[in-house]
Amino acid sequence: MSKDFSVTVLGSSSAIPTKDRFPTSQLVCCYGRYYLLDCGEGTQIQLRKYKLSFQRIDRIFISHLHADHFLGLPGLLSTMDLLGRTKEIHIHTFDELNLFMDGFMKSTFTEFSFRVHIHVMSKKKSTVLFENKHIEISTIPLKHSIPCNGFLIKEKRKLFNLKKTALKKYEPSIEQIHHIKSGGDLVLSDGSVVPNAELTMIPPATKAYAFVTDTCYYESIIPFIEGVDLLYHEATFAENLKERAKSTMHSTAKQAAEIALKANVKKLMIGHYSVRYENTDILLKEAQLVFPDTFCSTEGLEVEI
Numbered sequence: 001m002s003k004d005f006s007v008t009v010l011g012s013s014s015a016i017p018t019k020d021r022f023p024t025s026q027l028v029c030c031y032g033r034y035y036l037l038d039c040g041e042g043t044q045i046q047l048r049k050y051k052l053s054f055q056r057i058d059r060i061f062i063s064h065l066h067a068d069h070f071l072g073l074p075g076l077l078s079t080m081d082l083l084g085r086t087k088e089i090h091i092h093t094f095d096e097l098n099l100f101m102d103g104f105m106k107s108t109f110t111e112f113s114f115r116v117h118i119h120v121m122s123k124k125k126s127t128v129l130f131e132n133k134h135i136e137i138s139t140i141p142l143k144h145s146i147p148c149n150g151f152l153i154k155e156k157r158k159l160f161n162l163k164k165t166a167l168k169k170y171e172p173s174i175e176q177i178h179h180i181k182s183g184g185d186l187v188l189s190d191g192s193v194v195p196n197a198e199l200t201m202i203p204p205a206t207k208a209y210a211f212v213t214d215t216c217y218y219e220s221i222i223p224f225i226e227g228v229d230l231l232y233h234e235a236t237f238a239e240n241l242k243e244r245a246k247s248t249m250h251s252t253a254k255q256a257a258e259i260a261l262k263a264n265v266k267k268l269m270i271g272h273y274s275v276r277y278e279n280t281d282i283l284l285k286e287a288q289l290v291f292p293d294t295f296c297s298t299e300g301l302e303v304e305i
């Protein structure tokens with residue numbers, strides 16, 4: 001993982017794993033930092049397999065408390081402890097994880113040598129969970145059989161790059177350079193103004209990744225994911241099981257594609273496949289009929305956002 005902003009799929013299965021597919025988990029890398037999205041059973045095995053360092057993970061985001069999205073936590077945290085971790089870790093999820101973790105810690109007489117902070121997220125409205133100078137991570141409220149949030153990871157506006165010719169011509173001070181890089185104009189000593197456009201090159205566009213699992217077809221998410229560079233949307237079933245998708249509050253591949261189309265996203269990655277699809281071609285085909293720029297998540301796949 002060397003790119004500035006990328007995601008690696010660790011698990012693409014829904015509740016029941018197969019011999020090749022693990023329950024949901026993805027590792028997002030942003031400017032050298034790792035963020036884990038969901039932590040299904042076996043996440044630590046997948047991190048090992050793809051040579052992704054456990055200790056670089058400081059934040060874990062759990063979409064909801066169905067077993068296939070968080071049961072990997074006790075194992076992962078225990079291994080971090082065995083590997084000598086002392087650095088605290090932050091978990092963003094719903095309050096009920098506290099019950100589970102308390103039960104686990106007490107019943108197994110476990111004490112970690114690092115602090116685990118559980119940050120409780122809202123079940124109803126979108127909130128910002130984390131930000132640093134590069135990115136912002138917020139929730140996308142979803143519609144599932146229990147409270148569930150997706151996550152939106154957005155790059156912050158990048159600074160303008162100064163043209164070398166402008167640097168030479170005007171020799172701005174350090175403060176003036178900061179001002180210009182943030183989009184300001186340059187005021188010369190005689191009071192005349194050099195507009196920013198003359199001094200800088202347009203910064204590269206900011207990127208965004210939306211992680212949407214588990215949910216039924218739910219158009220209310222569209223304003224949150226509008227225009228993102230990559231949308232991951234669950235696609236548990238094919239279209240002939242549309243009724244089953246509805247009753248279990250999941251989506252079909254076609255519904256995932258309809259959301260992608262309506263939200264005008266650039267690319268769609270589907271996953272959270274039901275165990276009945278040994279081969280996911282049918283899901284891919286049905287999605288691509290609606291939204292051609294669709295591809296399947298598979299274990300170990302790394303995608304640059």
Ligand SMILES: [Zn+2]
Binds near residue numbers: 015024066068069214
């Ligand atoms: Zn699930």
Ligand SMILES: [Zn+2]
Binds near residue numbers: 064066144214
């Ligand atoms: Zn679920």
